Amino acid sequence: MKVLNEDLDALLIFAGLFSAVLTAFVVPSYLLLQPDNSQLTVQLLVQISAQLARFEILPPFINSTASDASASPAFQVSTSARWMNCLWFLSLIFSLSSALFGILAKQWIREFLQWKKVAATPRENILLRQLRIEAWEDWKVSVGISAIPALLELAVVLFFTGLVVLVWTLDTVVAIVITAAVSVVILILCTVTVLPAVYRRCPYKSPTGWACVITVDALTLVIMWIGERLRWLLKCIEILLLFLFVFLAICPFYALGKIWQWNIQPAKELAIACLSRILRFNHDKRNSLPLFPRFSNWRDRDLYIDDLGSTEISNFNDVGLPHDRVLSAKICAAKDICEVIPLVRALSWVRKGTEDPHLLKHVAKLAGSLHTDGVCAEDRYYVLTYVLRKFHSAKSESRKLHSLSELENQIQLKAYDRVGREQMVFRGGIFSAYKYLDPPVGNLLDYSNVWVLGYLLIGDTMLKSSTHVHLCLLRHFLAVHDDNTFHTICRIQLQKIYNDAMSSQSDSHQKLRRCGLHTMVLEILCSVSEVRIVRGTGAISADRPRISADSIDNEIRLAIQMFDQNTGYSDHYARHQFVMMADLVIRSLDDCYVRNKDLMCALLQKMSEAVTISLEKGYQNCGCYHDLPWIGSMLSLSDWGLRFWMSSQPLWSLLDVLEKSLPTAGSNDENGDGGDDPGEGGNSGVCVPPFAKRRVVRENFFTLKEKVETLTLRPRTPGCV
Template identity: 25%
Template structure:
């Protein structure tokens, strides 16, 4: 038996075998565990690689397009905002950390000198130099500690800003983030943050000045050395500041530069403008007026000041100045406007700009915002979509579209036209960019893009047809933003605008119809930019219709447009209003107001050649009479003159849709005025009674009025009415329209007492009794 070296005991062979087997099994188990660990690590590594590979594959997959424009925009907005905010946080966090470290070190140094000098401060008899140096040191320490405190607060402000958009939908988070970002810009967050290093620089300067002053009491050589380096540093800092102000490209930017560049030009400009207004401008006006008076071959009374000159010429006709129609001047802007504006200002990604451009046309923009940066970005992005040909005079002419850029060009062009109105406001005078195109090459573009290009070039093009409702709505909304150089150009484009409706009358809703009315009014008289900026104008339909008729009367009186053009405007408007499927009227205003506007216009139209066509065209806009509409005031003489003109041409008159609507409008006007038709117009009334549609009901109303009861007793007129079987027609109309029951019963009671009418009553006795009992049931 062999002893075991460790404890000297002896083991048998069996025990040694068992010990050896245990050791072998332990090694085997340990090897298996290590192998299993290696396998687990390898499996974990493979799993991580598989996850990364799957993420890479998902990233390479084409993104499923989002059909909702808002969702697509806010998704892209979040990506851009996250990138911007990361850079924003990194920039200011680094600056604040540096400011805190410098403030801590500098405070220790300043405190040491304060402690060193403090024993020399006595309640009385302290030297002025020592007192001044100690005061400067305290100011330096206070400035440094204030910068440290503000740096700590800045850290908290950053955390508050970065906590935006943690809850809610993606749109709500985006709006919350944009609200906080607008607050940062409105409250000059960047300028406040720039004051922190400025306070440290001020503290360092005060410390150097205090040290220079104190060392004069120690030794003059030390003071000279410190003062020299302090002066050198101050001069160098001032030189760097001047170089930065003189050249914006200078890399030596300091916080003080922003303050100096902001204050200096403003004060200089205000002083120079004040000097010009008070001293130079009146002198120049006086010299100009005297020189014009002296140089005229036939001197006439002239006014030196332009304000009196305007009053002197106000009697002559000229184009109306822009005036506000809508109230308030501009509605509440859309909440998405700041976000879309920020994206157009910040992003250089074509996809982001395209998504923002899609949003632009659907938003209500405020009149106070300066949209020139957004328009410049849209203009530059739009030019990159097209191929251009440079002419000898430097003009760029569009000759084609680049591959795959049709849809972005449509979105960018529509957005540009949607914002173009802001350039005509009082604060922004520069004209918008002019686009030129080759007529032979534009035919190769898609119809939607062609429509956009024409509007960009200043043509009021409307894309009509089935499936193009959105393009039509956009065109009607943005056409008023086109600027025309003179009246002739506006009237020429008015003809072009109306000609597009000859072949096709589009399907419009009440909002688009209001945009159409605004387009017409914009051709007739200038509209203010604030009115052009309105998105939803449907609540002002009646006001726009009144402005259109007022403008037509003005131009007809001054013969600047023809009766034919006026009739076309009213006819096109009426066809849009009466097309089947169109729901154009916004019924916040009463029918009677619109009827009064139309009748007032018809009574004021100059009765010259073509005036009847204008009056008949208004019938398309006239509501069919019903008893609930209040009576109109005014002289109905124009109605009789119009009916006389119609009666004169009755034998050659073509009873088409326009004529029938016009005569129905004249009959309705008689009913609105409570006037009876003239006896010589009886054949027109009887013919209208035999026609299908609303005109037969209007004619029935005329023949059932109390002031027409004498016609049935008149021998000549009674025979005409009996030959036309008027009673049967009136009974049929009353059966179709319950509002005719009462006047039909009243007329029947009258006709029963007239022997010549009794046979006609008996023929329709059953129907008359039915109408009688229906009328009694209503009571």
């Protein structure tokens, strides 16, 4: 109501000013519709003067030689005068009518707003308000009030047209200039009025524009209706033409009788059947219309997202959605993209303009749930990656939208490695996530964009269908995004994912463990928090942020704690976690430091014990779900990291037991392709490497052993040296 009141106030002011200007033109123009008395007087005086000038005196007479003036022609109104007065009087009528209806509308609004009376009961006030608002909507009062400015716009157009007619009666040069100016103004007015009917996201919205929308939609609906009716008729005509072509091409004249019996008669029956089908279709469909989106207001129209209403997707193949998806899933994904991208921009604008923690909390919650309900969890991955690539390309110099395969290849090359059958492991150390994307998102996108996309990413990561790419992107965002609130939320959510994956026996959580995603979650947690195991349970606690940025003492303690709490090294989940946590420590030694070297010495001893127990009980790969990664990780360490952080005595002890656990390279295994370890107490799903891989493992180990021999001497006395 407030908006309508303000619009009416502006309309009344303009209508008053315009009517005053218009009156200045109307007053002299209506005189052109009647004879000019002053002009008639001038003509009579001219005639008398001519007679007096030609008097002749012939006594006793005075004669005038002037000829008798013929009677004055009858008065005729010019065509231009008629046009000017018609246009200007109509303009004045429409202008005053808009002011009149505006006053009436303000009275309606005033009466509508007087539903609340202090002396009345709340029940009566609420009842009266509801009755009035229902009547307001049923009688389409808002639509009528919105149409009032159209009268004023029409009045202005009529005034301009009459002005053009006037100047053409005065001077040609002036008329050309004024006509050009008026044409430009009217052309712009028509353009901004019609454009919203063609482009749904066009912001030039007005009541006259809505009338154009209704007109265009009605024409489109009529065309669709006619096409639906003619579809069967055109099909029948096509069939008849086909039969006619066959008849003229292959049928000789002497077989006309047989042709009539074999071809013409069936074609006639087919034509009758098609005609009856068309008539039945028209009878059944005469009261129905083709499916077409119809809207009641601008808001509903703007919120309707399709390929005509949005320019966010130039080519749907860029989304990367699998081709076997059904059409409805593709439509939902496209609609979700067209809604998520503007929402990300909007929330980024809010984030850029405020530091209010209460408001940011609500914005973060909204950013984590931007997807529409119709998009399945699997398709949200493609929506997320497309949105990220879209923002990335908008800020890059080339403006090129990289394909999904390019993004996935870059992440696989720098972020993770595929090992075993279906397991994924991170590459690099605990702080290597900054280089996952080139350039990093923090260098290319605004801080506010990274902030919103980060919360959207953590919202998708919480889904059970989250992938290793989700985790790689989340780890990269955590590395480039230093928002404490974001880190806290990520710690809470990732802790829940890990604990659920370790305690639940559901299919989705078992899949997480088989793919190694729970280990990747644990590594992400280690990069942002001080992780510890809750004593007596397999659950972890990550409620505290990471204190020391470059120290990995906490990760060493965590690995030792995993080994100590796994009594007898019997729990296969805990075995795998210990192997991967120890490997994370080794991979991080080049980029981090160890404050307490005794911890590193203790970890190497635990690793030796784990290998020894695995040899005794037949655990393949020391209990890891895939190939034991320790040898490759130590081999990739720099000479400085290997010599400075690893004490010689426990390192050589570990190498000795690892050498005993090396797979044999016998010729009888040459054709083996690996399989699950069937031994009692073995890991379910542990992969036995084939012959070629066994040979690589042995070569890597002896290369590592030679490297260690050149860096450290084998100690003769036990202890950490």
